[in-house]
Amino acid sequence: MAGPGASDDRAQTPILRGAQVVLRPVADTDVPALEAILREPEVKRWWMRDTWDRVDEEGSTVFAIIVDGAVVGCIEYAEETDPDYRHAGIDLFVATQSQGRGIGTDALRVVLIYLIDELEHHRVIIDPSVENERAIHVYEKLGFRQVGVMRRYERGADGEWRDGLLMELLAEDLARA
Numbered sequence: 683m684a685g686p687g688a689s690d691d692r693a694q695t696p697i698l699r700g701a702q703v704v705l706r707p708v709a710d711t712d713v714p715a716l717e718a719i720l721r722e723p724e725v726k727r728w729w730m731r732d733t734w735d736r737v738d739e740e741g742s743t744v745f746a747i748i749v750d751g752a753v754v755g756c757i758e759y760a761e762e763t764d765p766d767y768r769h770a771g772i773d774l775f776v777a778t779q780s781q782g783r784g785i786g787t788d789a790l791r792v793v794l795i796y797l798i799d800e801l802e803h804h805r806v807i808i809d810p811s812v813e814n815e816r817a818i819h820v821y822e823k824l825g826f827r828q829v830g831v832m833r834r835y836e837r838g839a840d841g842e843w844r845d846g847l848l849m850e851l852l853a854e855d856l857a858r859a
């Protein structure tokens with residue numbers, strides 16, 4: 683069910699609280715709900731890894747996004763630990779019926795604050811599809827800037843390679859409120 687090393691990572695995963703969301707380690711009992719969310723067309727369209735073992739990989743810290751006690755999505759980060767290139771990368775998805783209510787913005791802001799204030803990262807990246815206008819809007823609202831297009835970066839559900847947008851946020855860019 684969980685990928686190699688995942689249980690070790692879970693033991694290190696903190697509980698984080700935002701205005702609406704609680705982020706906590708994923709429990710095995712959350713996995714069926716998360717896999718059902720991954721199969722929703724509006725999620726699958728933008729998030730290609732549709733089984734849990736491809737989300738919860740070694741080296742990633744994965745949180746369940748909880749709103750009013752229910753699992754409504756997932757947010758994860760991975761760290762580049764080479765001291766000369768240190769940064770973190772983030773990815774997230776929110777269930778279709780919970781989208782558009784500020785949940786993704788809240789979850790992302792909480793993780794960014796944790797990465798910057800607690801783990802002392804100075805730079806965070808994220809890489810939506812160039813066509814994922816909603817995600818790009820959310821990321822820019824929080825302070826990410828567009829770096830450039832990565833051509834034929836990821837393979838979509840239709841099997842075609844498509845362009846990705848590399849975005850980065852420096853610690854001082856974060857819109858905290």
Ligand SMILES: CC(C)(COP(=O)(O)OP(=O)(O)OC[C@H]1O[C@@H](n2cnc3c(N)ncnc32)[C@H](O)[C@@H]1OP(=O)(O)O)[C@@H](O)C(=O)NCCC(=O)NCCS
Pocket residue numbers: 724725728729773774775776777780781782783784785786787788809810811814815816817819820823
């Ligand atoms: C992208 C995603 C994480 C955003 O989370 P969310 O909870 O839906 O987002 P929020 O409700 O916090 O904010 C949505 C914002 O996008 C805006 N928006 C909605 N549709 C949009 C569109 N087509 N183009 C531009 N902006 C759009 C909303 O107006 C809102 O902005 P505002 O707060 O300035 O009004 C979520 O929609 C999702 O999981 N989508 C499917 C999977 C995915 O794309 N994951 C990201 C992979 S990089």
